[in-house]
Amino acid sequence: MLSAARRSIAVTGVVQGVGFRPYVHSLASRLGLSGFVRNRAGGVIIEVEGAADALDRFVSELRGRPPPLARIEELSCEERQPRGEAGFRIDPSESRPGGTAFISPDVATCPDCLRELDDPGDRRHRYPFLNCTNCGPRLTIVTGAPYDRERTTMAAFAMCADCRREYDDPRDRRFHAQPTCCPRCGPSLRVLDARALPVDAPAPVAYAARALLEGRIGAIKGLGGYHLACDARSERAVVALRARKSREEKPFAMMVADLAAAEALAHVSGAERELLLSPARPVVLLRRLAGAPVAPSVAPRDPLLGIMLPYTPLHHLLLRETRAPLVMTSGNRSDEPIAHEEADAFDRLQGIADFFLAHDRPIHTRCDDSVVRVVGGRPLPIRRSRGSAPMPSSLPVPLREPTLALGGQLKSVFALAEGRRAFLSHHLGDLDHPAALRAWEQSIARYRELCRIEPRHLVHDLHPDYASTRWAEEQALPRIAVQHHHAHFASCLAENGLTGPAIGVCFDGTGYGLDGTIWGGEFLVGDLRRVERAAHLLAVPMPGGEQAIREPWRMAVSYLRAAGEDVEADGVLLRMLERGVSCPLTSSMGRLFDAAAAIAGLRGRVSYEGQRAIELEWLATGADGEPPYPVELDDGVVDTRPLIRALARDAREGLAAARIARRFHSSVVELIARTCLWLRRRGAPDSVALSGGVFMNAILLEEASQRLSGLGFRVLRHRLVPPNDGGLALGQLAAAAVME
Ligand SMILES: [Zn+2]
Ligand SMILES: [Zn+2]
Incomplete structure (x- = not known):
């Protein structure tokens, strides 16, 4: 007798390597449905046959309660002619090319596996490589798509009879668990x-x-x-x-x-x-x-x-x-x-x-640990890598063509995207290192293969000297450049599902500006497509260029001199400033933090990027609320010289560094609020996106958010990608989607 109905269900998203097919198998069997499920690039295809109400339940359970690690992006059903099949089966994967592929991030050992690890009676007792469909390595061992054992670094390990039995048994937790193994047959x-x-x-x-x-x-x-x-x-x-x-x-x-x-x-x-x-x-x-x-x-x-x-x-x-x-x-x-x-x-x-x-289990793709911090009760990613990459993010506007966004120079992350889906890579470090650049290039090639996206467009930072920009210039693909802070702004809009218009408060260390100076204390107004630099910090000289980043006291000298204070400093440095030799101009908030820290008494060189800003935050954490220093707002230029003068006075009078640091933080919150109010009076929208590496600072992010909300602004912040350059590629894609 023919069954009542048959449906073909296409599911896309992260549904491979997460126990999806065994789950489908058990669900179909429980509801007495026949048919099959099969992996294909980009997702799975299911055909189920049986009573119409059972089919409805099947679809609603699939949608409503998928296995814990699965992320269903789309689920579409079509009616089919019933075939009168018996039983439900799992078919071999399709390995035809075409269609975006999803790779699951690596997953921490699950509670079931931990129980086995501890069970002296279990054959995997204390076995350091046990895993199942709900946990274990994924991105780091995958060598191709779709996800199957032969396309992982476990291919070299032949399963023993016991492992094979579990692998083939749809009722087993290890059914089609690609990296499954045991002490007899697995790595050691x-x-x-x-x-x-x-x-x-x-x-x-x-x-x-x-x-x-x-x-x-x-x-x-x-x-x-x-x-x-x-x-x-x-x-x-x-x-x-x-x-x-x-x-x-x-x-x-x-x-x-x-x-x-x-x-x-x-x-x-x-x-x-x-x-x-x-x-x-x-x-x-x-x-x-x-x-x-x-x-x-x-x-x-x-x-x-x-x-x-x-x-x-x-x-x-x-x-x-x-x-x-x-x-x-x-x-x-x-x-x-x-x-x-x-x-x-x-x-x-x-x-x-x-x-x-x-x-002896090879690692195919390297992946550093991710770093997160909780600010205002919500996660703020600092580095998005193992465990999160390459989970796709969604773009607010679909791309017309497959696009590769190259990110920045430091904390490098690239992104490969098609339509609305953006696959952000794992963390690839600072491209100043030749080894990092090679790894970055190799990873791009790998993601192209794994995600099955062949980019037809490139998008990169405007900075002419970034390694990624030079790389883009060597490729035979059309490319567009997106200004650094525009990309930060766009990344914050994109992860909030918005296209603008909004105000973008983009504070970081260094970004190449449209006028060739170094930006980093920017108030942008606009949307994904276009922004106006509506306000910014007063630009000051950066004596010695990059050297001023490693030696923050140089910025203190520059700021004090600009503020008309007496400065005792090295004669060479002062002459440099007088003549404007090797003194690029910068409006960077990161450099203002450097100057404030040095004047407050933090001396010496720094050994990593952003160190002084972080130390200033540590200091401020130890002090209670202090009144802000004065700042002048003059037709879109945030003049910080009064702040520097008052801060220098506090330092001279011996105010504790912690209290100076605290006053400085209050000042930055205040200058954000005042500038946004001024922009709103001039017709700017009342949404404010906070982006750029400076917003890893918890005091600043939390207090600026509160202050702006109190003034009736809608505050947008990061929660999926880092506010630093690790989130740049997402913004580049979002901007490219409307600029192409
Ligand atoms: Zn497990
Ligand atoms: Zn085995």
Whole structure:
């Protein structure tokens, strides 16, 4: 007898590698439906046949309660002629080219797998590579689309009979779990010494734990690359790691065994707890507890600690063994890309690591840990990488042609997009390093293949000297340039699903301006297509150009001189300023932070970008509300010289640096509010987008949001992509969609 009806259901989104087909199989079987499900590039196709009301229930359950890791983007149904089939089956994947493909991000070990890890009776008891359809490596091991075992780095491991049985059983949690394996058939751990020679260690995890507790530094192969690890309580070990890695002061991230261990070191709010435990398992920046047992050099003077929980079985085993917080920082020297290939890691990390805890499951795509901070009760991404990339973001306006957005120069992230879908890459670091540039180029090629998007347009930053701009010029594709702060503004609009018009408050360190000067304290008014630079900070000379970024006191001299204060400084520097030699002009808010910090008493060079702004925020955190310094607003130019004069007076009179820092923050909030009010009086819209790296500053973001809301503005902020240059590519795409 023929069934009542048959439907063909096309589903797109992140539905491969997330247990979607087993879920469909069990749902169809439960409802007594026949038919099939099949992976294809970009999603799955389902045909189901049976009673009409059962078909309706099938579709509504699919829509309403998909498996936890799936993200359904579109679901469309068509009626088909019933065939009278019996049973429901999972068909082999289609591997025809065409159609965008989705790759799932890597997923932290799920509770079911953790139970097996701990169960002495389970055949995967203490096996460091166990995973299932609900967890495990994805992006980092995928070598092609659609997602199948032969197109992962697990292809070289032939499944044993037991694993194969689970893999083939639609009722099993490991049904079509592509990276599934067990101690009999899967990867294994090994230990190598400082010269990368094999060490006879029958229990590699115990060996590594002991070595770490003895104060040694280990290179530990994780999901997206090698971490350099040491005991976070041992000042000696942490200092040694800093010296060997050439990382002077930038805080290190830590991994702790569980939530309780995190709470022993830092305050954890509800929102932060959720992030710590999320399947993406980012590093969460948490407010450290007084007296937290962490070596001073982990995060010198920093009131925050970057903490993450274990996200692979290996991490779980290691942390249980050490029972101590571990520093877990990217396995590289300084800002080079994270090491992920065996030979390269052994080569580059020799001299840093005392031992290696390695394994034989290759990492195809390197991926650093993501970093998030909670501001105003909501997540603010600082770095969007492992666990989030390459989850697509949605553009407010569809692109007419497939487009590749190249991002910026620092904290580089590119994005490949088609229609409304934008696939933002993982974090690729600073393209100043030739190695990073090579990795960036290689990743672009890989994403093209994985996402199956062949770009026909390029969009890049306006800066003529960015490596990405030069790369774009060498390609035989039409390209457009988007001004840096316009792209920041557009990224904030885009992730809020808007096209404008709005005011864009875009504050950062450096961006190439339309007039050839260095912008960074900008009030833009406009939409995705076009913006007017409606107001900006008064431009001041940046003596020595880039050198002024590394030596922030140069900006103090420049600002003090501009403000008519007496300055005692190096004669060469003063002559430079007098003659305007090597003194590009900048309206950067980042440089104003540098000047304020130096005048407030923070001396010396900085060892990483934005360090002074971060330190000023730390200082201000320790003080109560202080009145703002005066600022003049003169026809769209925010004159900060009165601020500098008052701040210098406070410093001369010996006001504590914390109170100066606090007053300075109040001043920036006030100048944002006043300028936005002035713009609104002149007809600007009352939506305000806050973007640019300066808005990683929690005091500023939170207080500016509150102040603007209080004045009746609608405040737009980032929650999906970072406000820094890591979010630039999304804005470039959104702008390109309306500019093409
Ligand atoms: Zn699992
Ligand atoms: Zn097996």
